[in-house]
Amino acid sequence: MTTRRALLVGAPTGLLAAQAAFAPSALGAALGGTGAGSDIEILERLMVKTLDSExxxxxxxxxxxxxxxxAGFRWEYPTFPLREADSVVAYSFGYRSPTGRVDPNTGLSDGAETPEPGPVNALLADAVHAIARARAVRIYAQWEIAQVLTQKHGMKDVVSIHPTKGPDGKTIYLSTDGVAKAAVAHAGSAQALGKVAVVGHRDHVKRCVIVSRDNGMSAAVARELxxxxxxxxxxAQPxxxxxxxxxLTxxxxxxxxxxxxxxxxxxxxHPA
Known part of the structure; x- marks a missing residue:
């Protein structure tokens, strides 16, 4: 599991200073000494007090x-041992646009060019490859990751998940939920996927697990990964x-x- 220290690597000095200013003792004092608890628990009580006042x-x-x-203060994610994984569902994180011909609202090129996976998706592909070397799993990967798996790692049995076209012929943005639904559709059912090791960017993967589970998967992150x-x-995606x-996104x-x-x-x- 990613440690708290790892999460804060590269954080601005001001952020670290602010964290120190809101250490449990300071938060406890702000709440009138209302008891012990973790930083987040104490902060949550302070939010309740403030919102109640408002x-x-x-x-x-x-x-x-x-x-x-x-949503804003708990960024850890559920894990399980890699040896329990039956399948991998891998969610991409951005991509590169060689020409810059993209829709600024979606980051999609709509065929104006051939997008490139980019360096972050290459790292995600390396993570998937590491799982595959350790355990025989079925792999469902968003196209950016799948492309690296086939071209760099020579993997053949990868289900590549691509965006679909709408009635107007334009590419439909492939959301996190869209990837999850496509993986389930390819497998035939969520149950057919077995226990799913989710692969995603560290800041995205908590939501990847949430969305995977909302689509019926028994999903978590491989603990050793x-x-x-x-x-x-x-x-290409700002x-x-x-x-x-x-x-923030x-x-x-x-x-x-x-x-x-x-x-x-x-x-x-839910309304649009």
């Missing part, structure tokens, strides 16, 4: 604080060029998943 509704304050703490945390400043930009995506669940509980479809 909203005048402690029950809703607790709900919102719980959602915010889970280090995941890349590098960013590509030349990625949100994957820098860590702060991506973490993922936080919003996690909150959107939670929002949709809440609306579904009320018997409705």
């Amino acid at each position: 909203l005048g509704d402690q029950a809703v304050a607790r709900q919102l604080a719980g959602h915010l703490a889970e 280090p995941l890349p945390v590098q960013y590509d400043p030349q990625s 949100w994957t060029r820098r860590r702060d930009a991506y973490l 993922d936080l919003v995506a996690q909150l959107s998943i939670t929002r949709n669940r809440v609306i579904a509980e009320l018997g409705g479809d």
Whole structure:
């Protein structure tokens, strides 16, 4: 499992200083000495106190604080031993555009060029290859990763997941959920995948596991597998060029998943 220290490697000095300023003792004092707990637990209680003051509704304050703490402050992910894996589902992270002819809203080229996997997806492919060398698994990989697996590592039995075309002939953006659904469709069912080792960028992989499970998979990350945390400043997708930009993107995506669940509980479809 990625350690807290590893997560903070490369963090700006100001961020580390802010973390020190909100050590448990300082947070406890801010809450009037309301008891011990982890940094996140204490911070969550502070959020409840603040939101209750703002909203005048402690029950809703607790709900919102719980959602915010889970999406914004808990970045660890579930793991299992590699020896238990039956399949791999690998989610890509950005890609390169040699000509820059991409839709700025989606990062897709719509056939104006042939995109390149880029260095981060090469690292993700290396991780998949390491799993395959240690254990015989079925591999389902987003095309950027699959391309490296076939061209660099010479792997042949890889199910490559590509974007599909819409009625207008344009490429449909392949979301994390779209990759998960495609893997299940290729396998025939989520159960046919067995126990799934999810491979993804370290900052993306928590959501990859959530989405995989939402699509019926028994999914987690192989415990022994280090995941890349590098960013590509030349990625065609701006949100994957820098860590702060991506973490904000993922936080919003996690909150959107939670929002949709809440609306579904009320018997409705989530609005566009």
